[in-house]
Amino acid sequence: MSEEPILRLEGLSKDYGQGMVLHSLDLDIYPGEFLTLLGPSGCGKTTTLRLIAGLEQPTSGRVFLEGVDMTDRPPEKRPVNTVFQSYALFPHMNVFQNIAYGLKTAGVKKAEQKQRVEEALALVRLSGYEKRMPSQLSGGQRQRVAIARAVVLKPKVLLLDEPLGALDLKLRQEMQAELKRLQQQLKITFVYITHDQEEALNMSSRIIIIREGRIEQIGTPEEVYEHPKTLFAASFIGQSNLLRGTVSRYEENGELTLNVMGVSLPALSDEPRQKGERLALCLRPQRVRYGSEPQHGMNLQGIIREKTYSGGMQHTLIGLNDKLTLNAITQASELDSFPLGSMVYVGWSKQHAPLVPDSELNLDQAEGVL
Amino acid sequence: MKKHSFGSLAFMSLVLLVLYLPIIVVVVYSFNDNTARIPLAFTGWSTRWYDSLFEGRGGYLDALWLSVKVALWSVLISGVIGTLGAIGMTQRALDGKRRSGWFDAVMESMVTLPIMIPEIILGLAFMVIFNALGIRGNEARLVMAHVTFCVPYVFLSVKSRLVGMDQSLFDAARDLGASSARVLRDITLPLCRPAIISGSFLALAMSMDDFVISFFVYGAGEGTLPIKIYSSVKVGVSPVVNALCSLMIAAAFIFAALSRYLGAVKKARSSRNQMGLTSE
Numbered sequence A: 001m002s003e004e005p006i007l008r009l010e011g012l013s014k015d016y017g018q019g020m021v022l023h024s025l026d027l028d029i030y031p032g033e034f035l036t037l038l039g040p041s042g043c044g045k046t047t048t049l050r051l052i053a054g055l056e057q058p059t060s061g062r063v064f065l066e067g068v069d070m071t072d073r074p075p076e077k078r079p080v081n082t083v084f085q086s087y088a089l090f091p092h093m094n095v096f097q098n099i100a101y102g103l104k105t106a107g108v109k110k111a112e113q114k115q116r117v118e119e120a121l122a123l124v125r126l127s128g129y130e131k132r133m134p135s136q137l138s139g140g141q142r143q144r145v146a147i148a149r150a151v152v153l154k155p156k157v158l159l160l161d162e163p164l165g166a167l168d169l170k171l172r173q174e175m176q177a178e179l180k181r182l183q184q185q186l187k188i189t190f191v192y193i194t195h196d197q198e199e200a201l202n203m204s205s206r207i208i209i210i211r212e213g214r215i216e217q218i219g220t221p222e223e224v225y226e227h228p229k230t231l232f233a234a235s236f237i238g239q240s241n242l243l244r245g246t247v248s249r250y251e252e253n254g255e256l257t258l259n260v261m262g263v264s265l266p267a268l269s270d271e272p273r274q275k276g277e278r279l280a281l282c283l284r285p286q287r288v289r290y291g292s293e294p295q296h297g298m299n300l301q302g303i304i305r306e307k308t309y310s311g312g313m314q315h316t317l318i319g320l321n322d323k324l325t326l327n328a329i330t331q332a333s334e335l336d337s338f339p340l341g342s343m344v345y346v347g348w349s350k351q352h353a354p355l356v357p358d359s360e361l362n363l364d365q366a367e368g369v370l
Numbered sequence B: 001m002k003k004h005s006f007g008s009l010a011f012m013s014l015v016l017l018v019l020y021l022p023i024i025v026v027v028v029y030s031f032n033d034n035t036a037r038i039p040l041a042f043t044g045w046s047t048r049w050y051d052s053l054f055e056g057r058g059g060y061l062d063a064l065w066l067s068v069k070v071a072l073w074s075v076l077i078s079g080v081i082g083t084l085g086a087i088g089m090t091q092r093a094l095d096g097k098r099r100s101g102w103f104d105a106v107m108e109s110m111v112t113l114p115i116m117i118p119e120i121i122l123g124l125a126f127m128v129i130f131n132a133l134g135i136r137g138n139e140a141r142l143v144m145a146h147v148t149f150c151v152p153y154v155f156l157s158v159k160s161r162l163v164g165m166d167q168s169l170f171d172a173a174r175d176l177g178a179s180s181a182r183v184l185r186d187i188t189l190p191l192c193r194p195a196i197i198s199g200s201f202l203a204l205a206m207s208m209d210d211f212v213i214s215f216f217v218y219g220a221g222e223g224t225l226p227i228k229i230y231s232s233v234k235v236g237v238s239p240v241v242n243a244l245c246s247l248m249i250a251a252a253f254i255f256a257a258l259s260r261y262l263g264a265v266k267k268a269r270s271s272r273n274q275m276g277l278t279s280e
Helices: A045-053 A097-106 A110-123 A138-152 A169-186 A196-201 A222-225 A231-236 B006-030 B046-053 B059-099 B104-117 B119-133 B139-165 B169-176 B182-210 B212-217 B227-235 B239-278
Strands: A009-013 A022-031 A034-038 A060-065 A082-083 A155-159 A189-194 A205-211 A215-217 A240-250 A255-260 A264-269 A278-283 A289-291 A300-310 A313-317 A323-333 A343-347 A355-357
Touching: A009 A045, A022 A045, A022 A060, A022 A215, A022 A313, A034 A045, A034 A196, A045 A082, A045 A155, A045 A189, A097 A110, A097 A138, A097 A289, A110 A138, A110 A169, A110 A343, A169 A189, A169 B212, A189 A196, A196 A222, A205 A222, A205 A231, A215 A222, A215 A231, A231 A240, A231 A255, A231 A278, A231 A355, A240 A264, A255 A278, A264 A289, A355 B182, A355 B239, B006 B239, B046 B059, B046 B239, B059 B104, B059 B139, B059 B182, B059 B227, B059 B239, B104 B139, B119 B139, B139 B212, B169 B182, B212 B227, B227 B239
Parallel strands: A034 A189, A034 A205, A082 A155, A155 A189
Antiparallel strands: A009 A022, A009 A060, A205 A215, A240 A255, A240 A278, A255 A264, A278 A355, A289 A343, A300 A313, A300 A343, A313 A323
8 A cells, every 4th residue: 555545644632631532543544445443432433533524623633634634624624424323314304405415515506416416315225215304214224315415425535433333233234235335336435433343354444443542453354353463452353262371482483382371382473472471372263173183283182061053153162171261163064073071182273373462451341252 | 982981071071160160251251241340240242342452441452562572572582592592501511521510500500590589589689670770661671571581491492402412413414514603504493493482482471471570670651461450450350351361362272272283284294104104
């Protein structure tokens, strides 16, 4: 991504008077990106969006759009538009008037208004709904009108604040596909907010994981999933066995042994480590293999404690000792026949089990933890 | 519909009769032909009191006109003050989510205080201050006093409407290119309209109805209708008052019926639209 960023956030901080919500956030967003800000509620992602839209003023830092400083511009003078979580459709205007509102304030002529509203409605597949009032629409339809109202102005950047949060699961999945299609069709840069990691993985070209007003990790969905950089990122994205322990052996080629609750686990580090360092091994349950022979060259054994079959997959709990238990997920097509209590060899590909620095993070409070 | 038993019907009729009997007496006596100074007996039907009312005899029509004028001015002024005040305070409270809210709390209780202070104290206070400031105009004194106790009705009505509203509506309008003045015109005021109207009607009723404060405040010359009626009671109520009251009661009934009817029409229309939606 060598091109110029369309949106640049520089040292953006926000303090509402009760402590910092954002800590000097730096972020470049490139044209055509589907960028997702992902984090638990209260992490500062909505604040970031409101700062970009101009609905809040930063305590310090600047917002640049295509190189132009927007920081002191009021929201009505910024070429960005927002799809609000509550949709915020004007209840006293019909669908046409809602979508045309931005065109009206911009002084677009009536005939062009009509044409562009029709186009926008066609885009969200709601042609013919012009005369409906918002109260006569279903949740999904309101959502579409809100999107149409924002994209009809052809913004440089479209901001979406948890737009699917209020929809039920099936509709949400439909709208995810719809939003992706829209984004490709319109070629508008999307900045998308969600606390749903699955949604983020499905839709984004890049994910920013935010925690307590700071960026934890930036990367493609694959990068943040396969190579989490922090314990929080690992716990927030997908399911993980987070094995926290101390380095008991380290060699120059990156091979090390991590002592986790009395079990020695082999691991591979791509950065230099030291003996005694506290690390956490992130092991996706899907990566765990077990069988009657040693797996991936590891001499590790455990006892099958629990097996749960759940729609196409099997969840297995394997105890490595009294305290340490591993979660494993296997496809139903590879179901094993081990009875509970049997001893099995356990292993995984070391390349696919990244190490992150251990932190004081309380894992019980992080979402998505096994 | 559930059928009512004879007993409950009878009881209901009795209650309604007791409630409306005085009103019925007033209406019937407004048509009384008896011209005695204190007409107690009903001697026959006549519209003579209506005739003398409309001829302006006794000054009742003038008093009514003063009441209406004062009420309309008070509602207009307090409508503007109350609405803008409610909008301003709500927006402050929103920004102030992160600030201490004691200032707003004090402000708000001060705005609503006039409806909690005993009227006699307010009236006395107005009298003293108007005299001290040398404000003599009868209408000006009445309007100023009425505005004071009318503002809270509009303020409270509009404020409760605003507080219940999705705040992102205003953000959305800004986001779509509307300046804050335009948001007020296109979004805030239209959405507050029902609250402004209902608050204003309450204020109108309060102003028309007010006796105590007006009594203290009005100076030389004729008073508002309640004052006029009160002062004429002392010399014996003229049946012209009955005629006037009957007309006002009729107006109130027509108004209530009309608002019920309009409400029903609106409801029918929206449920028809709702059905249009589901039939798709």
